[in-house]
Amino acid sequence: MGIRCPATSRAADPFPIPFTQPIAMWITTTAALLLGGAPATAPLSGPPPSLLQETPAAPMTPDEAQAKFLALEDEFDEARQAYYTEMRAKWEAHSEAGGDGSTFEPAPPIEPDFFPRFLALADAGVAGANGWVLMNWQHSGIEGAEAREAKTQRLLSVLAASPDDDVMMGLCSFLSNEASTDPRQNDPEGLIGPEASFAFLDVIRHAAKTDELSAYTLFTRGSCISDRQYYDADADLSAANVWYERAANEYPETEWGSRCGGYVFAANNLQIGQLAPDIVGKDHDGNDIRRSDFEGKITVLDFWGFW
Amino acid sequence: MIPHEKALVQRMQDEPFVLFGINSDDADTYHKKRDEMGVTWPSVNDDSVKPKISTSWGVQGWPTIYVLDHKGVIRFKNVRGEQMDKAVDELLAEMKAEAGK
Numbered sequence: 001m002g003i004r005c006p007a008t009s010r011a012a013d014p015f016p017i018p019f020t021q022p023i024a025m026w027i028t029t030t031a032a033l034l035l036g037g038a039p040a041t042a043p044l045s046g047p048p049p050s051l052l053q054e055t056p057a058a059p060m061t062p063d064e065a066q067a068k069f070l071a072l073e074d075e076f077d078e079a080r081q082a083y084y085t086e087m088r089a090k091w092e093a094h095s096e097a098g099g100d101g102s103t104f105e106p107a108p109p110i111e112p113d114f115f116p117r118f119l120a121l122a123d124a125g126v127a128g129a130n131g132w133v134l135m136n137w138q139h140s141g142i143e144g145a146e147a148r149e150a151k152t153q154r155l156l157s158v159l160a161a162s163p164d165d166d167v168m169m170g171l172c173s174f175l176s177n178e179a180s181t182d183p184r185q186n187d188p189e190g191l192i193g194p195e196a197s198f199a200f201l202d203v204i205r206h207a208a209k210t211d212e213l214s215a216y217t218l219f220t221r222g223s224c225i226s227d228r229q230y231y232d233a234d235a236d237l238s239a240a241n242v243w244y245e246r247a248a249n250e251y252p253e254t255e256w257g258s259r260c261g262g263y264v265f266a267a268n269n270l271q272i273g274q275l276a277p278d279i280v281g282k283d284h285d286g287n288d289i290r291r292s293d294f295e296g297k298i299t300v301l302d303f304w305g306f307w
Numbered sequence: 308m309i310p311h312e313k314a315l316v317q318r319m320q321d322e323p324f325v326l327f328g329i330n331s332d333d334a335d336t337y338h339k340k341r342d343e344m345g346v347t348w349p350s351v352n353d354d355s356v357k358p359k360i361s362t363s364w365g366v367q368g369w370p371t372i373y374v375l376d377h378k379g380v381i382r383f384k385n386v387r388g389e390q391m392d393k394a395v396d397e398l399l400a401e402m403k404a405e406a407g408k
């Protein structure tokens with residue numbers, strides 16, 4: 001894909017972003033670096049300050065650090081799976097014995113044990129590890145304005161390393177949380193905030209190497225609005241569709257573009273009081289089957305699975 | 308979920324009612340478990356359709372449920388369990404009252 005001019009695209013954004021000055025400068029510099037193809041080793045203001053007391057002993061080559069990160073990630077995924085399996089079993093035993101949610105005590109989370117290990121690799125320059133640290137920030141012990149600044153610096157250093165889509169997509173999820181105005185957030189002061197988070201999402205979209213990632217940033221932008229329904233019953237969610245429509249129209253060939261197309265379709269055609277569109281598929285024996293085959297009957301449409 | 312759907316289908320077997328399933332498992336799981344679990348109602352395996360119906364319909368979570376009246380109009384969304392039964396009963400009563408006029 002071609003890189004579109006940020007200025008032009010931003011003008012077309014339905015929600016122009018009123019930058020605060022320091023953020024605007026960061027964004028512009030980062031965007032320039034990214035758009036110009038920054039070398040992977042060009043953090044803007046030196047590596048982010050480590051939260052560790054001790055510095056890692058032996059210097060690692062980037063390849064070694066990356067390999068260590070992948071192994072650590074596997075170890076973490078396995079531990080997390082084991083944790084959930086254990087908690088499910090504990091919960092089942094608990095509810096069989098007549099207990100409910102108010103008396104259930106889950107085991108302490110596993111993330112705090114992993115945090116310093118991911119942090120060491122993040123500080124050694126592994127973008128994926130930095131992404132992990134950002135997404136698990138609540139275990140850092142750092143809150144408030146200090147947290148906001150530390151997160152922003154780490155984010156910039158990951159962006160400057162121009163990592164793969166999966167890391168970038170993780171950053172999008174991270175940013176959607178940072179943009180949240182949910183009053184129930186643990187540390188609202190420590191959040192990067194909607195304005196800067198949306199600007200970062202723009203940066204990621206303009207620097208994206210694949211359409212899939214570009215589509216995902218637009219989806220994320222819309223989901224930041226849709227997510228308000230979980231903490232604000234009166235929130236106007238219709239603005240989300242502007243973003244979903246853009247994702248669907250600009251990146252129709254991508255998975256996230258077609259998902260967003262579905263959200264728009266649902267908003268326009270699947271509301272209470274509307275005539276349900278037809279559904280055509282294959283039945284168990286491979287024959288065509290349609291919803292309209294059952295016209296005249298009360299119909300429950302059930303999107304389901306065996307899980 | 309499935310036991311409840313089975314009960315509903317059974318209770319409605321002599322009524323103008325259909326439960327139309329859009330199953331989101333991969334094709335193999337679907338074909339294997341469908342027989343095992345005794346799914347008798349008409350179902351489409353989403354894996355057989357491109358793009359998936361769940362994608363075109365913007366489904367974001369499972370189960371997602373729409374209840375349509377006999378004219379095909381969407382009347383309820385995401386009703387589950389007893390609420391789903393109630394919705395169906397209500398529409399059935401409405402349909403019969405209309406026919407009786």
